[in-house]
Amino acid sequence: MLLTLAWRNLWRNKRRSAIIIASVAVGVIALTLSDALSLGMMHQMLNNRIGAHVGHIQIHAPGFRANPSLTALLTDPDAIQTELASIPAIRQSSKRIVQFGLLSSSRSSAGVNIVGIEPERERRVSHIARSVVEGHYPDSSKGDILISRHLARKLEVELGDKVVAMASARDGTVGSEVFRVCGLFATLDAEFDKFHVYASLPTVGSMLGLTKEASQIVAIVDEVDSVGAYREAIQSQLGGVLDVASYRDLLPMLVFQLDSYEQLIWIFYLIVGLAMFFGIVNTMLMAVFERMHEFGVLMSLGMARSRMFALILLEAILLGLIGTLTGELLSWLVSIPWERYGLDLSVFSEALGSLGVGNKIYPFIAASTYLNSLIMVPAFAVLGALYPALKAIRLRPVEALRYV
Amino acid sequence: MSLFLHLAWRNLWRNARRSSITLAAIAFAVLMVALQDGLQEGTYTANIKAAIRLSSGYLQIQHPAYHNKPALRHSIAYSDELRRKVDSVDAVVAYAPRIYADGLLSFGDQSMGALIVGVDVQREPLVSDYHKKIRDGRFPAEDKPFEIVVGQTLLQNLGAKIGDSLVVLAQGFDGYLGNLFFTIVGTTKTGSEDLDRMSVFMPLAGAQELLGMWGRCSVLAIELPRLNDIPETKRALTAALSENQLAVLAWDEVLASLKQLIEFDQISSEIQMLLLVLVVAFGILNTILMSISERYQEFGIMLSIGMSNSRLVAIIALEVVMLAILGIFIGDLLALGLNSYFSVNPIELGGEMMELYEEYGFLPMLKSSVEPSIFIKASVECLVFTLLAALFPLWKVYKLEPLKGIRYT
Numbered sequence: 001m002l003l004t005l006a007w008r009n010l011w012r013n014k015r016r017s018a019i020i021i022a023s024v025a026v027g028v029i030a031l032t033l034s035d036a037l038s039l040g041m042m043h044q045m046l047n048n049r050i051g052a053h054v055g056h057i058q059i060h061a062p063g064f065r066a067n068p069s070l071t072a073l074l075t076d077p078d079a080i081q082t083e084l085a086s087i088p089a090i091r092q093s094s095k096r097i098v099q100f101g102l103l104s105s106s107r108s109s110a111g112v113n114i115v116g117i118e119p120e121r122e123r124r125v126s127h128i129a130r131s132v133v134e135g136h137y138p139d140s141s142k143g144d145i146l147i148s149r150h151l152a153r154k155l156e157v158e159l160g161d162k163v164v165a166m167a168s169a170r171d172g173t174v175g176s177e178v179f180r181v182c183g184l185f186a187t188l189d190a191e192f193d194k195f196h197v198y199a200s201l202p203t204v205g206s207m208l209g210l211t212k213e214a215s216q217i218v219a220i221v222d223e224v225d226s227v228g229a230y231r232e233a234i235q236s237q238l239g240g241v242l243d244v245a246s247y248r249d250l251l252p253m254l255v256f257q258l259d260s261y262e263q264l265i266w267i268f269y270l271i272v273g274l275a276m277f278f279g280i281v282n283t284m285l286m287a288v289f290e291r292m293h294e295f296g297v298l299m300s301l302g303m304a305r306s307r308m309f310a311l312i313l314l315e316a317i318l319l320g321l322i323g324t325l326t327g328e329l330l331s332w333l334v335s336i337p338w339e340r341y342g343l344d345l346s347v348f349s350e351a352l353g354s355l356g357v358g359n360k361i362y363p364f365i366a367a368s369t370y371l372n373s374l375i376m377v378p379a380f381a382v383l384g385a386l387y388p389a390l391k392a393i394r395l396r397p398v399e400a401l402r403y404v
Numbered sequence: 405m406s407l408f409l410h411l412a413w414r415n416l417w418r419n420a421r422r423s424s425i426t427l428a429a430i431a432f433a434v435l436m437v438a439l440q441d442g443l444q445e446g447t448y449t450a451n452i453k454a455a456i457r458l459s460s461g462y463l464q465i466q467h468p469a470y471h472n473k474p475a476l477r478h479s480i481a482y483s484d485e486l487r488r489k490v491d492s493v494d495a496v497v498a499y500a501p502r503i504y505a506d507g508l509l510s511f512g513d514q515s516m517g518a519l520i521v522g523v524d525v526q527r528e529p530l531v532s533d534y535h536k537k538i539r540d541g542r543f544p545a546e547d548k549p550f551e552i553v554v555g556q557t558l559l560q561n562l563g564a565k566i567g568d569s570l571v572v573l574a575q576g577f578d579g580y581l582g583n584l585f586f587t588i589v590g591t592t593k594t595g596s597e598d599l600d601r602m603s604v605f606m607p608l609a610g611a612q613e614l615l616g617m618w619g620r621c622s623v624l625a626i627e628l629p630r631l632n633d634i635p636e637t638k639r640a641l642t643a644a645l646s647e648n649q650l651a652v653l654a655w656d657e658v659l660a661s662l663k664q665l666i667e668f669d670q671i672s673s674e675i676q677m678l679l680l681v682l683v684v685a686f687g688i689l690n691t692i693l694m695s696i697s698e699r700y701q702e703f704g705i706m707l708s709i710g711m712s713n714s715r716l717v718a719i720i721a722l723e724v725v726m727l728a729i730l731g732i733f734i735g736d737l738l739a740l741g742l743n744s745y746f747s748v749n750p751i752e753l754g755g756e757m758m759e760l761y762e763e764y765g766f767l768p769m770l771k772s773s774v775e776p777s778i779f780i781k782a783s784v785e786c787l788v789f790t791l792l793a794a795l796f797p798l799w800k801v802y803k804l805e806p807l808k809g810i811r812y813t
Contacts, residue, residue: 015697016694019689019690019693019694020690022686023683023686023687023689023690026682026683026686027683027686030679030680030682030683034675034676034679037672038672067560067561068561069514069516069561071514100515100516100517101508101515101517102506102507102508102517102573102574102575104575104581106579107475107477107579108473108474108475108476108477108575109505109506109507109574109575110506111506111507111508111517111518111519111602112517153472153473154473154474154475156473156475166508166573167508167515168508168510168513168514168515168516171513172512172513172514173513174508174510174515174573190661253756253759253760253763256756256759256760257760260756260757260760268676271436271680272679272680272683274432275429275432275433275436275680275683275684275687276683276687278425278426278428278429278432278684278687279429279683279684279686279687279688279690279691280687281425282422282425282426282429282687282690282691282694283687283690283691283694285421285422285425286422286691286694286695286698290698352668355665355668
């Protein structure tokens with residue numbers, strides 16, 4: 001009964017309701033779209049890092065992550081890969097040798113991570129093959145090296161030029177090897193590009209005096225969201241000696257940033273909610289005073305104060321809900337082309353590059369975003385109606401009837 | 405006019421409750437915008453100064469090709485002539501030559517890549533804070549060219565300790581590989597994990613010997629008193645060095661990505677604040693519209709006894725402007741209080757938040773600022789939006805006909 005009454009009251013003064021609904025909707029659009037933009041950006045940062053190099057799961061010998069060198073190697077990576085192949089959730093795995101070294105051209109030199117990869121398997125665990133912008137991806141043949149466009153500029157080399165890699169070998173001597181630049185790559189992460197070069201695993205292995213050892217195994221799983229559970233499963237299947245890490249362990253700061261954003265976004269909701277609150281208090285106040293006469297009549301007829309109080313709050317909730325839903329609908333409409341084509345922010349390409357985002361941001365509205373505003377915004381509408389509603393029920397019926 | 409002012413002022417307080425709430429909304433918007441801008445301005449300035457003292461210097465003199473191709477080949481001669489010309493520019497407080505090179509450190513059977521920084525031990529402390537970042541041991545002595553300070557993490561990874569000797573291998577100026585023994589005398593903890601894992605500091609003379617760079621340096625870093633001195637000093641230096649074919653770069657050119665990161669952050673929070681002001685403006689539009697429709701009868705009567713529409717509009721516009729100015733004043737006052745508190749007592753971040761800031765190369769703290777421009781911007785922004793919000797209601801009053809007003813219910 002109360003609900004029907006509240007609903008009818010809303011449409012008695014269409015303009016007033018429309019104004020409140022519009023101001024709530026504007027607030028909701030503001031909240032939703034800026035949340036979508038931030039979430040899109042952070043997920044892109046994370047996914048780009050996962051895609052470029054990190055993968056979902058990495059397996060190392062204990063101690064490698066603290067001090068990435070040849071002192072902590074996987075002694076039998078092939079056995080681990082066979083083991084991994086028997087786990088259905090793992091889509092693909094690939095082994096790598098990683099050693100920091102010096103890459104020199106005739107002009108200049110740079111400190112880089114020399115990554116030895118299995119070219120065919122690597123294609124299926126990272127985007128690096130797709131990031132080649134000039135020349136070709138290294139094949140298994142000896143002597144090909146893939147370096148970033150950024151590094152090529154620094155070393156002043158072009159496709160086909162010779163470079164010398166030097167790094168400490170397993171026996172403590174300095175191993176070196178001559179490579180030919182077969183291709184140039186560019187990922188979205190400028191910092192990453194500066195420090196990574198790729199060559200085939202056997203070449204890098206023989207340069208460093210390794211036979212069948214590897215530094216790490218990277219794996220991609222089917223369901224990214226259950227990566228924690230997979231990590232546990234792999235850890236126990238491999239006997240518990242090896243260091244099995246998920247991207248959440250490997251990129252702790254990015255994961256923390258995303259998690260803390262999701263926890264802190266309510267502050268922004270609070271601020272925008274407060275801004276809406278002022279508008280709502282005023283409008284509800286006026287709405288209530290305009291209708292004092294009517295409330296006087298209702299009270300004289302015997303309507304309980306508590307029910308009248310509830311009636312006014314109910315009207316506010318309805319206004320809040322309708323406004324929120326309108327805002328969400330509009331945001332959703334705006335986000336369709338955004339999610340599809342992305343927002344081109346190439347003006348900031350260098351900053352976005354160093355953040356590892358890419359020139360385009362693909363905002364997306366998470367279900368939690370819709371849910372958050374659906375709860376928070378009507379709550380603020382109710383808060384805004386509280387004072388006017390109190391005012392209304394404090395009046396004595398006779399005064400209310402006389403109120404002008 | 406004074407009658408109008410009087411009328412408008414009285415109208416405001418005829419419904420004191422409504423006016424106060426609108427006032428609160430405007431003040432809230434100003435406070436939020438000024439607080440946010442203050443925190444950004446203060447934090448950025450602190451970070452820029454830290455970045456200047458930790459890497460670029462306020463200005464750098466470089467070979468014109470060095471910025472794009474940072475090779476030893478694009479180094480500059482550190483000559484008496486250069487020193488004399490730099491000294492001739494007034495604002496220059498100090499300058500220091502630096503050599504940057506990539507190399508390989510070997511200790512025992514471990515080798516690690518490293519960024520070699522060669523510094524003038526005497527001059528460098530005037531320009532940067534490297535000497536303050538020593539964690540253990542000391543900075544190299546002036547007369548010992550082959551002493552070296554190693555990043556703390558790098559030292560751990562090498563398994564070496566202070567007092568050990570290590571071999572530094574690097575490609576020199578002429579393209580040949582040079583290697584020399586250096587003695588570890590200290591470790592650094594800079595606050596940037598990358599620097600601590602990658603970099604070593606050695607005296608300029610040692611770096612020149614290792615790389616065959618006698619009499620040369622990669623860049624000349626220049627210290628100025630204030631950030632605001634940059635544009636003019638840059639012009640003066642460029643003029644003084646016009647015959648030398650050298651480039652003068654400001655910190656924001658050397659650290660272009662930091663500059664863009666700041667701009668990006670500024671724009672994204674600018675958008676957030678605009679959205680906030682927009683929401684407040686909608687609330688104000690709402691209030692004005694309703695207060696006007698409540699007073700249609702009154703307006704109708706005023707119009708029928710001979711008041712012109714434009715005068716009525718002027719009175720209501722005055723009401724809005726008064727309300728806006730009062731609200732902005734209150735908001736600015738509150739913001740000034742909070743901003744000056746946070747500019748003296750920065751919020752220090754701890755735990756993982758601290759690591760996150762350091763990951764992006766920022767100081768783990770939030771500091772505010774009381775630059776007048778912050779308050780001016782917030783005030784203008786809110787004033788403009790309030791006035792925009794009043795346009796539609798004012799237009800309705802302008803179009804009001806006396807009879808319709810009187811009969812309006």
